[in-house]
Amino acid sequence: MPTTINFSKLFGKSPFKPMKKHMSIATECAMLMPDAMKAFYKGDKQTLKDIKQTINQLEGDADKILEELTSRLPKTMFLPVDRRDLLDVLEMQEAIADRTQDIIGLMLDLPMDVPEEMQKPVMRLVNRVTDAVKDAQNIVKTFEDLVETGFKGPHVEKVQKLIHETVGIETDADTIGIDITHTLFAHAKDLDPVSVVFLYQLIGWIDDLADYAEKLAIRSRLLIAR
Secondary structure, three states: OOOOOOHHHHHOOOOHHHHHHHHHHHHHHHOOHHHHHHHHHHOOHHHHHHHHHHHHHHHHHHHHHHHHHHHHOOOOOOOOOOHHHHHHHHHHHHHHHHHHHHHHHHHHHOOOOOOHHHHHHHHHHHHHHHHHHHHHHHHHHOHHHHHHOOOOOHHHHHHHHHHHHHHHHHHHHHHHHHHHHHHHHHOHHHOOHHHHHHHHHHHHHHHHHHHHHHHHHHHHHHHHHO
16 A cells, blocks of 8 residues: 655754754853943942843743754654754753853852952853853754755865864863952952852853853764765
């Protein structure tokens, strides 16, 4: 007996456009970090609350896209790339948005007493991690072009360059984070012990954004190599 195959369900809609939108939202969350840090230094809790509300709304939009995307990626769907790699990239995108949300929440809970010697280095760290996230976003933007060109040609060279840059920025961010930690410990005796613990966590969480961007880049390298 002849069988009928629903090819629209088998191939499904391309996941790359919603992936790009999801990454755009995650990046938008991370880009609020410099303004949040300035507000934190000034003790401006209202601005931090406003930023947190914006991120909560963005995170809600990202969650809806993620839910739709995962429902579009059943094991029966034919994809030009490895499904597991694609889901790993999505996981890192979601982690960027989630961690930014965590950071703003921590800023609201943290006593606003940051040693002056730490303030410029921390802002430099914030700027470097946002650089990493922007590069990661540019990597995700190339996926559609890569699929259309069969993972060949100048688009591959472009994404490889972006991956290399992202990894380099993450290394730079780690170095800045270590230097800030040394400064924090040097001033620990002059700070409330709770403040030291919270500031240490804050530095680590900010650095996480660059880590997630790097992991996204490395997974993308595997994705385009298969």
